Amino acid sequence: MTKLRYFAWVRERIGIAEEDLELPGHVKSAGDLLTFLAARGDGFAEALRHPKVIRVAVNQEHVDHDELIAGASEIALFPPMTGG
């Protein structure tokens, strides 16, 4: 099981802040995960319509979309950051 966490407008559009999910074997990279989630429809499709802008963190560290996510216990998706 992998804990998925969503923040800011990604969270609002998906409609939940987090969930635990068993990821299928063909979801190997962060980019694969975005494609897989977008196919769940509705909020997911809406939130992930422009996958290039979505940032991904694996176990609380930033990763590129081509990074492999095998063994990740926590994956977060969020928009570009606007703190400070």
Added chain:
Amino acid sequence: MTKLRYFAWVRERIGIAEEDLELPGHVKSAGDLLTFLAARGDGFAEALRHPKVIRVAVNQEHVDHDELIAGASEIALFPPMTGG
């Protein structure tokens, strides 16, 4: 009459903090003033031995040594600044 003011080690070597002086007509530039004062001997010669390092302010503004000083009411001599 011109008020001359001395600061930091220039003041210490000259031995006074300020004086009022009638400047002779041949003292036209800030550099002329340094030469004229150094010739007064003792503390002045010691303080102004390396005229290039001496900074000059006329009426409380920095000037180069070739600046004319006619009509100055206050001239200050001091070493490079070390505040901040």
Added chain:
Amino acid sequence: MSAIIPSVRVQHGDFSIQKEIRLLCEGRRDVGAVVTFSGLCRDEAGALAALELEHYPGMAEAEIIRIALEAAARWPVTGLTAIHRVGKIIPGETIVLVIAASPHRHAAFEAATFLMDFLKTDAPFWKKEHRNDGIAGEWVSAKETDDRAKNRWR
């Protein structure tokens, strides 16, 4: 310069800049320069009622610590502090404080600037606007100028 332990906090409440400087310099006699940066909430010419700050707990602190350690590796700092507020913040209030202490002034200026540049683009915080005219506020968009500010350090 021995290794430093950056002081990093995420909190709802306000803080005292004077107290944070004192904590960073207390008992030291080798600090010659302290630079602080405070980021404040502006009212955007009266349009903005408040900002709502969201963050990723755990990662936000971890990411700022990573940035601070990178700053400490690049400049001879004696201490670094970063405090980021979350929740609702009204115009005039402080959102973020960064402090860099060093024997030398340019190290302190550069470390504080670096910390802010990377915090803006890499630390997981997001701002949502609440407007005075009642129209639903938007999430603040990331600025391209912030990416450029970060990239000049590479």
Added chain:
Amino acid sequence: MSAIIPSVRVQHGDFSIQKEIRLLCEGRRDVGAVVTFSGLCRDEAGALAALELEHYPGMAEAEIIRIALEAAARWPVTGLTAIHRVGKIIPGETIVLVIAASPHRHAAFEAATFLMDFLKTDAPFWKKEHRNDGIAGEWVSAKETDDRAKNRWR
């Protein structure tokens, strides 16, 4: 950005950085960034007992105001403060404080750095050292690095 009136003081006593920031930003909602620089007296690995700060009254204030107005002409600042202490200052105490407030963070960082770089080389202040070992202290020498720091702004 309308013209600002820099707040410049030379004084013997210490000051509150928190109070000075408040004075600079009070009642404003357009300030997004406040950068402060504090210059502290170091003990030079135990050798220094105190610094004695001398200044040229009148010109010191006038010169800092000239530098601050030049900074205000170069960057969109909403306010600038500079306070320089004189007299005897012991290690750990603050010698100088500069504050720059602006809508934008890089303007605040640059204006504060500029103000310090020029204050160091152009404002008529001089430091004399008092040593712990009783040997007569020297006047601090001007640093070539400070001249270089100033000249990079030209």
